[in-house]
Amino acid sequence: MTPGIKVIVVGAIANLLLSIFKFIGGILGNSVALVADAIHSLSDLMTDVIVLFTHRIGQMPQDEDHPYGHGRAETIGATVIGLFIIATGIGVIYETWQALGESSGKTPGWLAVIAATLSIIINEGLFHYTRRVGEATQSPSLLANAWHHRSDAISSIAALIGIIGAGQGFPFMDPLAGAVVGVMIVKVGIDITREGVRDLMDTALSEEHIKKIHSILTEIPEVIHFHDLRSRVIGGEFLIDVHIIVDPEMTVTEGHRVAEIARRSLIKAF
Structure with missing residues (x-):
């Protein structure tokens, strides 16, 4: 197993466990923001599949039909990941906007705090691990996936702030934090998509x-x-x-x- 494939598999397993844990923590802990964050982790799992597919193609050697190699596959993968992240962010914003008008009045519990904290630590670790391998292998799809992990860590921070705020007597802060999570997700998706489109259009170096x-x-x-x-x-x-x-x-x-x-x-x- 190559370092690139290994980091994708590790990330996929971590995202699967995180999404399950955060869904449970969000539902039992009464946190809309954490449920939104769980959706983000689930999107990470789906993009891991895209990265695995495009990375394997991109690493194939040159041949008669592809004298420049298969590197474009990784760029396409990175662009698809960016579009997927944007769609996920918009969905999260919509769901949390609905939650703002349908507040249950329940205060998020400590289970939600623990789940959000664990998510921050794990996703930040995945970011550094994936980025290191992506830079070593010069893989655009791995680097895009690394920043997807970082966006999940940042969104978990926003969720944690909202959870704590709701626990201190400001219930609107939890769904509001969920909306902030959605905006952050969209921003990361736009940046990744823009970079992918630039490469696909053969834009010159900086x-x-x-x-x-x-x-x-x-x-x-x-x-x-x-x-x-x-x-x-x-x-x-x-x-x-x-x-x-x-x-x-x-x-x-x-x-x-x-x-x-x-x-x-x-x-x-x-």
């Missing part, structure tokens, strides 16, 4: 990265000038094309050597 490329090429003495710089991201990897101009008196072998120096310098930097 201005900071372009400046870094210019700096690297200008530091090579044999490179007189360069132009037609093009860049894009596929499956977490940077693809850079650039025409470099060298001394016309150079031999083909010498010119190739300079091009290889430029290539290796860019690979080392990115």
Whole structure:
């Protein structure tokens, strides 16, 4: 089992247990916010399935039909995850809005507090674990899933604040916290979707990265000038094309050597 597959499986198991625990804690503990948070954890479980599928395809080697590899599958997966998160957030906002008008008057209990606290700890741990593996494997879908775990941790914090507030005599704070959870979920989904769409549209690297490329090429003495710089991201990897101009008196072998120096310098930097 590869590190990428392992982190997905670990996350899926954790999300399944968390969603069950938070549903029970929310219902028995009288917390609308925690039930909303449980829905978020359930959405994490569903996106884990998407990540598993797209990550396995994205890690497949190049072939005759896919000379650039299968990295686009991971970008598509990340975009789908983002859209799924947005839909989940909207659903949570709707449910908590309904709860605001149908308040039962019951105060959330300590079971809800314990469930929310445990969720914060576990999801923050999953975020760091998944992000570390995602960065090591340059996997957009794993990184998107990592931020999904972080959004769940943040939403659990909001739920915990609402639960405590309701326990202190402000019952409206629990469903209100649920609505805040929904907004946070939507925000994370929009960010992930935007990044995925940028990569699918072959958007160039950031201005900071372009400046870094210019700096690297200008530091090579044999490179007189360069132009037609093009860049894009596929499956977490940077693809850079650039025409470099060298001394016309150079031999083909010498010119190739300079091009290889430029290539290796860019690979080392990115």
